[in-house]
Amino acid sequence: MKSLEELKKIREEAKKNLELRETGKNVRVVVGMATCGISAGARPVLQAFIDEVSKRNLTNVQVVQTGCIGMCANEPIVEVTAPDQEKVTYIHMDVDKVKRVVAQHLVQGMAVKEYTIGHAE
Amino acid sequence: MAIYRSHVLVCGGTGCHSSKSDEIKRKFEEKIKEMNLDNEVQVISTGCFGLCEEGPIVVIYPEGAFYSRMQINRVDRIVEEHLYKGRIVKEFLYEESIEADQIIPLSDVDFYKKQKRVALKYCGVIDPENINEYIANDGYMALGKVLTEMTPDQVIDVIKDSGLRGRGGGGFPTGLKWSFAAPNEADQKYIICNADEGDPGAFMDRSVLEGDPHCILEAMAIAGYAIGATKGFVYVRAEYPIAVQRLQIAINQAKTMGLIGKNIFETGFDFEVEIRLGAGAFVCGEETALMASIEGQRGMSRNKPPFPAVSGLFGKPTIINNVETLANIPQIILNGADWFRSFGTEKSPGTKVFALGGKINNTGLVEIPMGTSLREVIYDIGGGCPNGKAFKAVQTGGPSGGCITADYIDTPIDFDTLTELGSMMGSGGMIVMDEDNCMVDIARFFLEFTVEESCGKCTPCREGTKRMLEILERIAEGKGTLEDLDKLEKLGNNIKNTSLCGLGQTAPNPVSSTLKYFRDEYEAHVIDKRCPAGVCQSLLNYYIIDTCRGCTKCARQCPVKCIDGKVKELHVIDQDKCIKCGACMEACPFDAIIKK
Numbered sequence: 001m002k003s004l005e006e007l008k009k010i011r012e013e014a015k016k017n018l019e020l021r022e023t024g025k026n027v028r029v030v031v032g033m034a035t036c037g038i039s040a041g042a043r044p045v046l047q048a049f050i051d052e053v054s055k056r057n058l059t060n061v062q063v064v065q066t067g068c069i070g071m072c073a074n075e076p077i078v079e080v081t082a083p084d085q086e087k088v089t090y091i092h093m094d095v096d097k098v099k100r101v102v103a104q105h106l107v108q109g110m111a112v113k114e115y116t117i118g119h120a121e
Numbered sequence: 122m123a124i125y126r127s128h129v130l131v132c133g134g135t136g137c138h139s140s141k142s143d144e145i146k147r148k149f150e151e152k153i154k155e156m157n158l159d160n161e162v163q164v165i166s167t168g169c170f171g172l173c174e175e176g177p178i179v180v181i182y183p184e185g186a187f188y189s190r191m192q193i194n195r196v197d198r199i200v201e202e203h204l205y206k207g208r209i210v211k212e213f214l215y216e217e218s219i220e221a222d223q224i225i226p227l228s229d230v231d232f233y234k235k236q237k238r239v240a241l242k243y244c245g246v247i248d249p250e251n252i253n254e255y256i257a258n259d260g261y262m263a264l265g266k267v268l269t270e271m272t273p274d275q276v277i278d279v280i281k282d283s284g285l286r287g288r289g290g291g292g293f294p295t296g297l298k299w300s301f302a303a304p305n306e307a308d309q310k311y312i313i314c315n316a317d318e319g320d321p322g323a324f325m326d327r328s329v330l331e332g333d334p335h336c337i338l339e340a341m342a343i344a345g346y347a348i349g350a351t352k353g354f355v356y357v358r359a360e361y362p363i364a365v366q367r368l369q370i371a372i373n374q375a376k377t378m379g380l381i382g383k384n385i386f387e388t389g390f391d392f393e394v395e396i397r398l399g400a401g402a403f404v405c406g407e408e409t410a411l412m413a414s415i416e417g418q419r420g421m422s423r424n425k426p427p428f429p430a431v432s433g434l435f436g437k438p439t440i441i442n443n444v445e446t447l448a449n450i451p452q453i454i455l456n457g458a459d460w461f462r463s464f465g466t467e468k469s470p471g472t473k474v475f476a477l478g479g480k481i482n483n484t485g486l487v488e489i490p491m492g493t494s495l496r497e498v499i500y501d502i503g504g505g506c507p508n509g510k511a512f513k514a515v516q517t518g519g520p521s522g523g524c525i526t527a528d529y530i531d532t533p534i535d536f537d538t539l540t541e542l543g544s545m546m547g548s549g550g551m552i553v554m555d556e557d558n559c560m561v562d563i564a565r566f567f568l569e570f571t572v573e574e575s576c577g578k579c580t581p582c583r584e585g586t587k588r589m590l591e592i593l594e595r596i597a598e599g600k601g602t603l604e605d606l607d608k609l610e611k612l613g614n615n616i617k618n619t620s621l622c623g624l625g626q627t628a629p630n631p632v633s634s635t636l637k638y639f640r641d642e643y644e645a646h647v648i649d650k651r652c653p654a655g656v657c658q659s660l661l662n663y664y665i666i667d668t669c670r671g672c673t674k675c676a677r678q679c680p681v682k683c684i685d686g687k688v689k690e691l692h693v694i695d696q697d698k699c700i701k702c703g704a705c706m707e708a709c710p711f712d713a714i715i716k717k
Contacts, residue, residue: 011262017254018254021182031207042682
């Protein structure tokens, strides 16, 4: 350690891992991780969300898991909730779709309609 | 640096450690590896969460799920359900953290709601053995700030303005203390962190060292810069092995990163820290005895002046601050004196950590703004006395403090109010007593402790406390007289006024305060030869009541054959022969033997 600047750099880097422990975040990405979700590929989806969110420094976003929602045929299912917005449910998610959801929905605030459950129906 | 999707925080404080939290942590690691989750889930050992009653504690983020009273055989299910499938195992959660089937944030749980964590801010939040987690929370930024932006005088002024007072018990203004040492010219000055936490029942200093050791190192370096010291010692008792180990790891990490050592932040400021282990003598918490101990001499106090700020360790100007005091320093530097003054009372700003123990539901560590009432601490945070028993008194300040009765339960807690009530803040031990506690017995317990721990240098403390204890023992045996009560008062006053150091000066407090508030209880022992709480063994008698079926079990158990009676008839105890061993009471299947 030479200077205060270096310490600040280490701090920014170290912060990313600790963001996880702050529960007061307002946007939640909930990934269905029951047996059905996992077998349909929810695990890479979850990991992709975490990677993308930390890459883009989205400090207000919390990525959590949940159990079976009951629509196993549509797994992997991801729900995004944000204050003052209706819950958005994405179905048949994969890693590429995650990137778009993060870029368009979490960053710009516009849901990716074609991936949502409403669009499929 | 790897990013994990989930963190499993296992409490590694001494309390949870003693109920095998280390094995629980190992089991988590094994199971997580077995399920191939070790790249996604990180297991971390933290410092104390404070709610020791519910330990061992495990908190899983990002959900913030608070698993209490963990057992090794629950780990498999939590990993399989929660970490793998995302289904929180609700039945293992701390009851109070669920409301209407939803997990509520820990900060909203009764135990934490009224707390304000400054000294304990990162205990149970970060991994104490990983300096990066401290740095992520602005660690060492305060040191960087003082070294690059402030003069030593400015640092002292901020601490003075904050109104921070010594948390070790004395309550002396910290900034003022520093300003005494700063102007003294010397080739070497020292900073000592007093971690010789000796009060039975107090464990906040241990928890800070275990949970957030870097904040102490940072604060010591800041203090060193303020007074011109380049060397620091942490005097910690050897009976705190986890604290010592984590502190040593912290020192090594800080040294490796150049955050302590030579030329810190290229400012030319040097600061070294070393650990000195104490053997656990209570008197070594007194600053002059502590310094004698570091110097390699017998731990005995000496007269003041000269004060340590003038002539301390090895005859050099020295500042000694308690662990909790130091834990406040980095945050005061970062947030300013006004921020610190925004909670607490005018004369006692900030917060204080208390170790809640005794007859209380939520045993543990709580940090509250000064000025919070005893009622809030005992009922709202502590959850009141167990089994619906009536609250009787609370003992604050350990062997140096006194008892505060139910009449004063709405007193706001700060340094001055407690002293007015004949008790003291002390290091913050808070032992709650209910109707089953005998005050004579409590006073005797604490006095026994001081008699043991008196260093023996001055006569009032060495002889006086011993005589007081003898009188108390006499009273507990039913051989006391009314004159004994006056003697206790007089002797207590003499010891207070003539002892050399704080140990003797405060030793009579437990006796004088109980004598003041519970004189009737003392009189019951002396006049009626009766112990109202049913504690003092010599004053109790065993009786057989008429639910006795005459099974003869008690008579067969009695070692002195003092129970008489025929089969299927009421038995009787011969009070003259009875040695009050209680064997009959244990043997009776009908609860027909009572003690009163």
